Amino acid sequence: MEISITVNGQVVSADxxxxxxxxxxxxxxxGLTGTNIGCDTSSCGACSIHLDGExxxxxxxxxxQADGGSVTTIEGMASADGTLHPMQQAFMEHHGxxxxxxxxxxxxxxxxxxNENPSATEEEIRIGLEGNLCRCTxxxxxxxxxxxxxxx
Amino acid sequence: MIPAAFEYVRAxxxxxxxxxxxxxxxxxxxxAGGHSLVPLMKLRLAQPSVxxxxxxxxxxxxxxxxxxxxxxxALTRHRDVETSPIVLEHAPLLAHATSHVGDPQVRHRxxxxxxxxxxxxxxxxxxxxxxxxxxxxxxxxxxxxxxxAGSFYEGYLTSVLAADExxxxxxxxxxxxxxxxxxxxxxxxxxxxxVGVAAWRNGSEAGVALVNMASVPVLATSVGAAIxxxxxxxxxxxxxxxxxxPQADLNASVEYRQHLARVLTRRALEEASA
Numbered sequence: 001m002e003i004s005i006t007v008n009g010q011v012v013s014a015d016x017x018x019x020x021x022x023x024x025x026x027x028x029x030x031g032l033t034g035t036n037i038g039c040d041t042s043s044c045g046a047c048s049i050h051l052d053g054e055x056x057x058x059x060x061x062x063x064x065q066a067d068g069g070s071v072t073t074i075e076g077m078a079s080a081d082g083t084l085h086p087m088q089q090a091f092m093e094h095h096g097x098x099x100x101x102x103x104x105x106x107x108x109x110x111x112x113x114x115n116e117n118p119s120a121t122e123e124e125i126r127i128g129l130e131g132n133l134c135r136c137t138x139x140x141x142x143x144x145x146x147x148x149x150x151x152x
Numbered sequence: 153m154i155p156a157a158f159e160y161v162r163a164x165x166x167x168x169x170x171x172x173x174x175x176x177x178x179x180x181x182x183x184a185g186g187h188s189l190v191p192l193m194k195l196r197l198a199q200p201s202v203x204x205x206x207x208x209x210x211x212x213x214x215x216x217x218x219x220x221x222x223x224x225x226a227l228t229r230h231r232d233v234e235t236s237p238i239v240l241e242h243a244p245l246l247a248h249a250t251s252h253v254g255d256p257q258v259r260h261r262x263x264x265x266x267x268x269x270x271x272x273x274x275x276x277x278x279x280x281x282x283x284x285x286x287x288x289x290x291x292x293x294x295x296x297x298x299x300x301a302g303s304f305y306e307g308y309l310t311s312v313l314a315a316d317e318x319x320x321x322x323x324x325x326x327x328x329x330x331x332x333x334x335x336x337x338x339x340x341x342x343x344x345x346x347v348g349v350a351a352w353r354n355g356s357e358a359g360v361a362l363v364n365m366a367s368v369p370v371l372a373t374s375v376g377a378a379i380x381x382x383x384x385x386x387x388x389x390x391x392x393x394x395x396x397x398p399q400a401d402l403n404a405s406v407e408y409r410q411h412l413a414r415v416l417t418r419r420a421l422e423e424a425s426a
Contacts, residue, residue, distance in 0.1 A: 018160035054260040131255025
């Protein structure tokens with residue numbers, strides 16, 4: 001089936017099987033490999049992107065469900081001139097990553113969380129990132145990075 | 153993992169959805185948020201040959217104050233139920249239980265109707281709506297019927313929904329200021345409950361339902377009866393597993409589940425009575 005999804009502002013059209021997952025469309029059809037497949041069972045959140053403005057797990061959404069919709073991936077977070085999104089900058093400054101595998105999903109989930117709750121507390125951040133697992137950092141610096149982006 | 157191949161069609165309205173499922177029969181499944189169905193399809197535990205995407209039937213996404221109850225469209229996303237001022241005011245137990253479903257990303261896509269129709273006794277919402285005495289509105293080619301939550305669940309992942317019927321609305325009686333509590337016991341964040349309890353109490357009236365204590369959500373009627381007859385919370389909670397039929401699995405033995413049900417029911421009643 002023919003589908004078209006706007007990815008980071010660009011329309012990407014492809015003829016895909018209905019069973020194509022959104023994460024496969026992003027990685028294989030749009031060629032954007034910043035979005036990672038971690039668990040493939042909807043737990044780890046490494047595949048998190050924004051669909052129509054909200055963080056979702058792209059391994060659990062069919063590309064067909066996103067047909068006509070708007071997707072933002074980690075590649076779309078920095079500005080056109082290369083300036084990092086404040087959340088990306090914060091992860092860098094607060095050492096909120098080690099291997100980096102969970103990081104794109106963490107940044108997308110954290111950004112969505114703060115869009116909905118700009119002055120989230122530390123507890124709200126820890127609970128709000130329940131859908132994202134990290135095996136390296138123990139979450140401490142991730143939480144510090146996200147906290148640094150909250151409004152008081 | 154990749155689902156088995158299927159044909160995909162999209163419905164724009166409830167009527168269109170029902171006509172499509174009548175056309176394709178047993179081989180078709182509705183796709184709402186997809187966060188119960190797609191994981192099963194990726195593991196090939198479910199292999200429908202046709203998916204009818206109802207995710208864009210926007211007139212089934214609503215929360216309205218209908219007088220003595222609140223009416224929630226089946227396609228309302230968990231995030232919208234969780235944050236709805238109407239649900240927060242009139243059925244706070246439901247809003248809170250919904251905030252325990254999965255995680256924020258899951259709640260941006262999953263729907264209340266999809267969760268209830270999936271009929272997993274380990275999910276949070278079947279037991280919660282059962283405790284609240286909800287009624288489910290179901291539409292089919294023959295018309296509409298209203299099914300009390302207590303009559304909806306037949307077995308593991310099985311409800312009384314006919315192959316050509318669709319859940320369209322959930323009616324939840326207003327709680328009118330009753331105390332409430334949702335207890336969810338698990339080992340890991342965003343995990344299903346090993347055992348869970350949804351409870352409300354208003355003086356000598358109480359409604360308590362159990363998550364993951366049988367092949368269907370369980371209404372703990374003995375607990376309710378004990379509270380009505382003036383029993384202490386301790387004595388009422390001791391009856392928690394009376395109607396249950398818990399299974400042993402990787403997470404808990406039968407005895408441990410029964411113990412959890414009693415402990416969590418006691419905690420829930422204490423919180424609901426405070």
